[in-house]
Amino acid sequence: MEVFKTIKSLQQSLSLKDDHLTLGLVPTMGALHEGHLSIVRRAKEENNLVVVSIFVNPTQFDKKEDLINYPSTIDADLEALESLGCDYVFTPTVEEVYQGDTRSEAFSFDGLDSVMEGKHRQGHFDGVATIVKKLFQITKPDKAYFGEKDYQQLLIIKKMVDLESIPIVIVPVQIYREIDGLAMSSRNTRLTENQRNAAPEIYQTLLKSKKIFNNNDLDSVKSFVKNEFIQNKDLQLEYFEVADTESLRIATEILPHKKYRGFIAVFAGSIRLIDNIALN
Numbered sequence: 001m002e003v004f005k006t007i008k009s010l011q012q013s014l015s016l017k018d019d020h021l022t023l024g025l026v027p028t029m030g031a032l033h034e035g036h037l038s039i040v041r042r043a044k045e046e047n048n049l050v051v052v053s054i055f056v057n058p059t060q061f062d063k064k065e066d067l068i069n070y071p072s073t074i075d076a077d078l079e080a081l082e083s084l085g086c087d088y089v090f091t092p093t094v095e096e097v098y099q100g101d102t103r104s105e106a107f108s109f110d111g112l113d114s115v116m117e118g119k120h121r122q123g124h125f126d127g128v129a130t131i132v133k134k135l136f137q138i139t140k141p142d143k144a145y146f147g148e149k150d151y152q153q154l155l156i157i158k159k160m161v162d163l164e165s166i167p168i169v170i171v172p173v174q175i176y177r178e179i180d181g182l183a184m185s186s187r188n189t190r191l192t193e194n195q196r197n198a199a200p201e202i203y204q205t206l207l208k209s210k211k212i213f214n215n216n217d218l219d220s221v222k223s224f225v226k227n228e229f230i231q232n233k234d235l236q237l238e239y240f241e242v243a244d245t246e247s248l249r250i251a252t253e254i255l256p257h258k259k260y261r262g263f264i265a266v267f268a269g270s271i272r273l274i275d276n277i278a279l280n
């Protein structure tokens with residue numbers, strides 16, 4: 001496994017590979033957990049070579065404190081990636097990637113960014129699309145892998161690739177969960193013992209909401225989820241939305257031929273946890 005800090009050295013090494021060998025990219029912000037590793041395994045299965053980027057992207061954080069507190073476990077990350085047979089790791093500095101202009105490009109995502117995470121985190125998706133586009137331009141992979149935990153991000157990246165006519169296949173990877181159902185996230189390590197014990201409630205609520213969705217109306221699902229968190233002293237519901245799986249338009253009624261997903265964001269103290277589920 002080779003580790004690169006500069007674009008030039010990574011590109012030099014990538015240019016030496018045979019043209020017929022396929023390259024898979026797994027973009028990450030580090031602090032790797034089993035969820036990331038399952039994505040890297042999938043990329044290894046489907047490509048001859050795999051590059052993982054580890055870069056905490058400043059332009060996608062709307063709160064400075066989140067950026068400062070973002071966990072970093074670089075030695076453990078590199079050890080885990082080596083053991084999975086990852087071929088290249090890219091760990092650039094902010095200066096290397098943004099060349100002194102640490103700003104997002106402005107994209108037009110056709111409403112995909114005006115709901116849920118986009119509504120609650122100003123500028124977040126322009127920041128995500130900006131860095132992912134840069135990583136695509138730098139590494140030029142055949143396929144790039146993104147977890148479905150950040151489902152809205154996944155659709156935004158697909159949209160960006162369409163808008164920019166970038167010839168890369170975007171591969172969604174299923175949410176990887178702890179045994180108790182909590183979606184894996186680098187933020188889980190910051191939970192207190194009480195918060196960690198309470199957190200599986202998020203997925204349990206999504207599972208129950210799916211049952212209710214299939215037997216009742218939209219309002220029943222929404223009020224069920226709201227009520228589940230009212231008494232909870234460790235978890236505060238920020239939002240629960242039912243949205244069209246493709247357009248992410250918030251559902252106001254359920255149409256029989258459409259597919260819907262439930263999206264949730266919950267605060268455990270200052271730590272924000274998100275999850276989602278296919279409802280039908």
Ligand code: PAF
Binds near residue numbers: 027029131153
């Ligand atoms: O999902 C993430 O970890 C980040 O948003 C990504 C895609 C690596 C871009 O910084």
